[in-house]
Amino acid sequence: MVFDSLRRSFDELLSRATKPEERRAIAARMKDTLVQARIGLEDMRAGLTTAQQRLVIEEKELETVRRRKELAEGIKDQETVDLAVKYEQMHAERVAVLRRKVEAQEAELGLAEREVGSMAAELRQVMAGAPLPQGAVPPNDAELGLGNDTSLNDEIDSLGRARARQEREADADRRLEELKRRMGK
Numbered sequence: 001m002v003f004d005s006l007r008r009s010f011d012e013l014l015s016r017a018t019k020p021e022e023r024r025a026i027a028a029r030m031k032d033t034l035v036q037a038r039i040g041l042e043d044m045r046a047g048l049t050t051a052q053q054r055l056v057i058e059e060k061e062l063e064t065v066r067r068r069k070e071l072a073e074g075i076k077d078q079e080t081v082d083l084a085v086k087y088e089q090m091h092a093e094r095v096a097v098l099r100r101k102v103e104a105q106e107a108e109l110g111l112a113e114r115e116v117g118s119m120a121a122e123l124r125q126v127m128a129g130a131p132l133p134q135g136a137v138p139p140n141d142a143e144l145g146l147g148n149d150t151s152l153n154d155e156i157d158s159l160g161r162a163r164a165r166q167e168r169e170a171d172a173d174r175r176l177e178e179l180k181r182r183m184g185k
Contacts, residue, residue: 055098062091
């Protein structure tokens with residue numbers, strides 16, 4: 001699964017969270033891991049949307065080929081019918097593959113969303129000071145009474161924006177240094 005490495009690092013952070021003085025540092029790393037996971041979710045959603053759009057386009061192409069085949073059959077144009085049969089088969093195969101791809105991506109996204117939800121619940125528990133027993137299943141947001149906890153979501157979004165800004169600034173600095181090096185300054 002996509003989030004296996006993130007989940008492992010998250011679990012490692014939880015297992016080491018025994019000393020109260022380490023709790024803040026661990027919670028900060030857990031937040032960063034959760035931000036990365038949420039960014040990964042957005043990438044997965046974008047990939048699913050792209051696949052769904054490709055499926056719609058391919059289904060329209062298949063429909064067009066079938067309509068042309070029927071028209072060619074109506075005027076008894078065997079050469080066009082043969083060509084249309086060939087393209088109909090090709091588009092039908094593409095539609096079948098894309099449907100399976102969309103189904104798989106939807107299932108994977110569902111798993112990832114549940115995993116990220118679980119990670120968020122575990123982070124909330126760590127931030128609240130409650131240790132999570134080894135192997136315990138964390139409660140969902142509703143069980144924690146955090147169904148609409150916008151402060152944590154806002155903080156996670158803020159961390160994501162800050163991380164993206166740092167990456168852009170580092171990239172700009174790197175490009176500036178490269179430009180200076182090329183110009184001999």
